[in-house]
Amino acid sequence: MIQKPVDPRLLRLSRPARRWVGVAAFLSAAAAITTICAGFLIGHITAGIIEGPTPSPQLFIALGVAATLRGLIAWARHRFGHIAAIDVVTDLRARTLRSLALRDPRTLDRAHWRTILSSGIEGLAPYLTGFLPALAATFIATPAALAVIFYVDAPSALIALITLPLIPLFMWLVGTLTQGRTEKRLRDLSVLSEQMLDLVAGLPTLKAFRRTHAPAKEIERLSHAHHRSTMQVLKIAFLSGFVLEFLATLSVALVAVGIGFRLIDGSITLAAGLTVLVIIPEVYNPVREVGSRFHDAQDGLAATHEVLSEIERPRPQAPSVSTLPPHAAPSSDSGIVVNFDRLSVQGRDGTRPKNLSGTAQPGQITVLAGPNASGKSTALLVLLGITTEGVDGQAIAYGPEPIDVSKLWKRVSYLPQRPALSPALVGEAAELSLGQRQRVAFARELERERELLILDEPTAHLDEGNARIMLQCLRKAADSGVTVLLASHDPLVLDAADHIIEVNS
Structure with a gap:
């Protein structure tokens, strides 16, 4: 052209x-x-x-x-x-x-x-x-x-x-x-x-x-x-x-x-x-x-x-919670409840996750556990409204009422596997390892003090000492009433979890 x-x-x-x-x-x-x-x-x-x-x-x-x-x-x-x-x-x-x-x-x-x-x-x-x-x-x-x-x-x-x-x-x-x-x-x-x-x-x-x-x-x-x-x-x-x-x-x-x-x-x-x-x-x-x-x-x-x-490019719109059928997920007057109800996502490599169900409550560390490529990250992306194609079932955040995706982003901190730092830090972060960048991004997300904290494989690039420090910070956040939702298969994370949701493909 x-x-x-x-x-x-x-x-x-x-x-x-x-x-x-x-x-x-x-x-x-x-x-x-x-x-x-x-x-x-x-x-x-x-x-x-x-x-x-x-x-x-x-x-x-x-x-x-x-x-x-x-x-x-x-x-x-x-x-x-x-x-x-x-x-x-x-x-x-x-x-x-x-x-x-x-x-x-x-x-x-x-x-x-x-x-x-x-x-x-x-x-x-x-x-x-x-x-x-x-x-x-x-x-x-x-x-x-x-x-x-x-x-x-x-x-x-x-x-x-x-x-x-x-x-x-x-x-x-x-x-x-x-x-x-x-x-x-x-x-x-x-x-x-x-x-x-x-x-x-x-x-x-x-x-x-x-x-x-x-x-x-x-x-x-x-x-x-x-x-x-x-x-x-x-x-x-x-x-x-x-x-x-x-x-x-x-x-x-x-x-x-x-x-x-x-x-x-x-x-x-x-x-x-x-x-x-x-x-x-x-x-x-x-x-x-x-x-x-x-x-x-x-x-x-x-x-x-x-x-x-x-x-x-027009953004694919996640389905509005007002159009979803009624659901019996528990609500919370203080904090955010995340509920997965028979969630399945069809992709190029099959259905991953498949029939995922479980709930993450405020004040708890909840872990989506499963092997690599089982669909843990995909479940988080569906919850955040990033992945919308091939989705069957529901992944919804609740307060007293279901929270629309556009409003959820204002109340959530999200740490992906490979975080991108602020443009102001690009020059300083050029020589940082992936683990160091992850620690910097994690600290910045904690400073935002949001009600829902979502982390995808947060300890994958950390040594055991730094991983334990991160888990201690997550425990403090959960004790303050934050809903902490992680995707991980790290034994350290699983030991620190209050609730584990198995993810199968």
Whole structure:
């Protein structure tokens, strides 16, 4: 699918993007005005030096001011463009992560989104810093320059009008070739990334069986595939750059040749001819820049399309408790009761869990116990409204009345197996182990002091000492009236449990 030059969803969903588009339009208009003024000044100053009379000092001062303003505008575009790129990428990444956090983890392609949210979306920076300003200049500077040239020399403007459409035509043709190759490159990179991560995770096993060299051929094959797809994109990009430069240069040359012949027969003044020659590149440069910058930003555009689609994706709604049949689960005037009533979830690997029933009461540590892949985590996801497909039976939280999922999230703390820390802690947490990150996330969830505490395999990455400390904290929370619900098969957790619900598949 061919991407639009500007996805309206980007402007609608990202406030930093909207703000930067307005700034880029203003800077493009200012740059166009200063360039046109500089063109008039250069033309008249040069003609005055050659033909007389000698230009006044005020013209030189005005030219210096115009040049200085042009430099300041270029600096501002570069400076503010990079700031805007950082803000937009950070905003989109955070919103996408919040959206993915509500997705069913059983169906989430982690390798794909890891690539999209890292190297993929970072490619949006050239689009924001280069393409959008060039596009704004195309709609502002190009018409303004054409109008001025038409006022000064109509024949030159006619040549520009005839040759100008050739640049976007060839830009569209080359862009059609680039789109599919860019998406293929991202897919190859996702596969290579996932393969490498699996290899790193399995290195201890491979080393134990002396098979560390076995995956080398597969890694080499994937690397060559990524190399080929990248080179295909680069070849098209170089081709497009050559075509755009050739057409723009040829178009300016045609205008210059026409002016030269008319200067010979005296049908145009030297001042007018020089003015047109200075301004005419501004007719083609923005369009040419749009083409070259567009190819630079293809990775970012492909990733942004998926990011915006994910942000806008309608969320599956968990069934409202008001539509569920009456249930005899006990209620609590203080605290939250969680009840599983013959809960079964149909997945790719069968029904897991199957006919799960049990109740978690306030003031108790309740554990969903069972072997790996029995459906413990899935039961928690159903309770939280994250998993909604293939669900039979009920998983409902009660106060005095059943609690709707949307209201439950305001009263629950949830610690998944692989917690994601706050964006403010990303730099500090980069070197933390998974167990350390889990302890940090657990401490932050306790600080929220919610009525229901849900933890999925909380001690899986902890040593025995830290696991006992965590269980002591959970015991204090339960003694204060919190409903503590865990999914685990750790013997330490089972020994600390007040109530165990067996999960079978």
